[in-house]
Amino acid sequence: MTPPRARSAAAPQTTRVRLQSIIKESRNIMRKDAGLNGELDRLPQLAWLLFLRALDEVELDRSIKHSAYRPAVLGKYRWSEWARGDKTGGPLLTFVNDELLPHLKGLRGSGAAGDPRDTVAAIFENVTNRMLSGFLLKDLVAQLDRVDFANADDLHTMAHLYESMLKEMRDAAGDSGEFYTPRPLVRFMTRMVDPRPGETVLDPAMGTGGFLVEAFEHMLAAATTAQRREKVQAGIRGTEKKSMPFLLAQMNFLLHGLDRPKVAQANALANPIVDMRRDGVNVVLTNPPFGGEEERGVLSNFPSGMQTAETVWLFLQAVMARLERQKGSRCAIVVPNSVLFDKGIGARVKAELMTRFNLHTVLRMPNGVFAPYTLIPSNILFFERGQQSEHIWFYEHPLPKGRKNYTKTGPLAYEEFAPCEAWWGGAARQGRVETERAWRVAVADVVAEDYDLDRRNPNRPDDLAHRPPAELIAELIETERDMLALLEQLKHQIRDFAR
Secondary structure, eight states, X not given: OXXXXXXXXXXXXXXXXXXXXXXXXXXXXXXXXXXXXSHHHHHHHXXXXXXXXXHHHHHHHHHHHOTTOOOSSOGGGSHHHHTTSSXXXXXXXXXXXXXXXXXXXXXXXXXXXXXXXXHHHHHXXXXXXXXXXXXXXXXXXXXXXXXXXXXXXXXOHXXXXXXXXXXXXXXXXXXXXXXXXXXXXXXXXXXHHOOOTTOOEEETTOTTSHHXXXXXXXXXXXXXXXXXXXXXXXXXXXXXXXXXXXXXXXXXXXXXXXXXXXEEEXXXXXXXXXXXXXXXXXXXXXXXXOSOBOOHHHHTTSXXXXXXXXXXXXXXXXXXXXXXXXXXXXXXXXEEHHHHHOOTHHHHHHHHHHHHEEEEEEEEOOTTTTTTTOOOOEEEEEEEESOOOSEEEEEEOOOOTTOSSOOSSSOOOGGGGHHHHHHHOXXXXXXXXXXXXXXXXXXXXXXXXXXXXXXXXXXOTTXXXXXXXXXXXXXXXXXXXXXXXXXXXXXXXXXXXHO
16 A cells, blocks of 8 residues: 655645646646547546545645544545556556546535535546546656645645646637636735625636635635634635636635635526526626627526627626625626727626726736736726715736736736735725826716726826827837737747647
8 A cells, every 4th residue: 555645844846837847748648648639638637637636635634634534535546545556557547437436426425515525526527537548547647646735825736737728728718718817916806805704705707716715815814713714614606617627626725725615617697687686795806708708598697788798798797786785795807908998788787887886996907917818908897886986096007117018937926016005095995196007087077988998097107199109119019029929939839739
C-alpha cells in the first residue's frame, strides 16, 4: 500500500508557470491517446483527474486537523492508493472504468448539507474516462500528481488551469463570451460591495467560482462566532451552465473550505423572471457571458419588449429581479462597452435599472484586462436598491505608467486599485470629489440622451479633443502594431495547438 503524501510547510508552491508546464506535458500525453479527440475531450479528462488529486490532499489535511472528519473517498479508491500504485495498462483501465468511477457515482452521504460524499457523487454523475490506453493514463496521472495544493488558498490553482487551457483554445473562449475575471478585479469588486455574514451572495454565471470564493473569504474574515461562520457557509449561491467549469468550481470550493454552497449546474436564465423575484438575494457579484445568444424558450421568461437574444441584457434583468425585494441589496457586474451606449432594448433595460435601483458608480477599465480573450474595454456597474441619485460617478482606471495594454506577462495587479479605493469613500461613499480620473454626470443628461452611459473623462489631460492630430495618428499606428503582434502570437499558438 502506498502511504499518503502528507502536506509539508516546506512543500514547493505550484506556481502558475510550473502548472502550465505540467498541463502542457499532460496535453502532450493525451494527444497520443486514440480515445481523445481534441480539447473538448482532453479538458474534461484533465478536470476530473485533477479534482481527485485535489480531493485526496484536502481530505488528508482535514483528517489530520479534525478527528471526526469522515473522508468521502476511502481505501483503494483514494488517489494516493491507485494513482501512485503499481497498476498500469489494462489493469489500470479496468479499475478506473469498472470500479473507481462507478464507486464515485454511487457514493451516498448522510443527506446533511455539506456531506462530501453527496458532492462527489453529484460531480461524477456524468463523468466518463475517455482514454483507451492504460499506459498513457498512468503517465497522465503521474504528471498530475506533481501538482501541489499546499498553497491553494492564494494560488487559485483551478482557475489558473482553466485559464491556461482557454488561452490556447481561442475559439472556445471567444465563441462563448467567457472571459474569466482577473483575481485582482474580483477582489476589488468584492471589497467595494462588502458582503456581510448572514447575507446571501449570488453569482448567476459563476464559471470556476472565483467571485463566490472571494465573497466567502471576505465574509468569513468578519465572522466572529461559530454561528456567523455557519451563516457564511449557507449564504453562498451560484449557477453555471457548463459542466466543465462547474466541476472546477466544485474543486475550488473544496480547497477553500466552502463545504456546502447552494450551487447548481443550470442556466440561470431558464426560470421565469417572476420566480427570480421570489428567490431573492442580498448581493450579486458576476461577470456574465456576453456576445452569446439564448434560445427562444429562454426569451419567453422575460417581459415582452425586453426580450433579446443578447445574453448580457438578459442577465442584467435577472440580476435586478433577484435584488429588487431585498432591503440593502447591491451588485457589481462586469459589462462590455456596448452596454453603455446601446439603445433600443438596451436603453429600456437601463431605464428599468435607473428606475428601480441607484446606479451610483461606473468603473471604466482600460484595454487588455481580459487579454488574450478579448481586447474589448470593459466596465463595472455598481448599483443598489433604492432611489436613483441625481448624479452617476464615473472612475477611469488607468494603465500603469508607460504601459499601453495589459498582457499575459504584465497583468492587472490589485495594488493598482489603491487610488480608486481611497477615492471611493467607504461604505457610504462620502467625500467623493472630481479628479483627473473621477467625474460625475447628471442623471437628467443621461435620460435626455436615451440612457447613453458612454461618457468620456472631461478631466483627463490627454483627452482626445485636446491632443494634436499627429500624436493621435502615431498612437493609432502603435496600437495597430501591438494588435498585429498579438495576432501573430495567436497564429503560432493555434499552429502549436493543432499539432
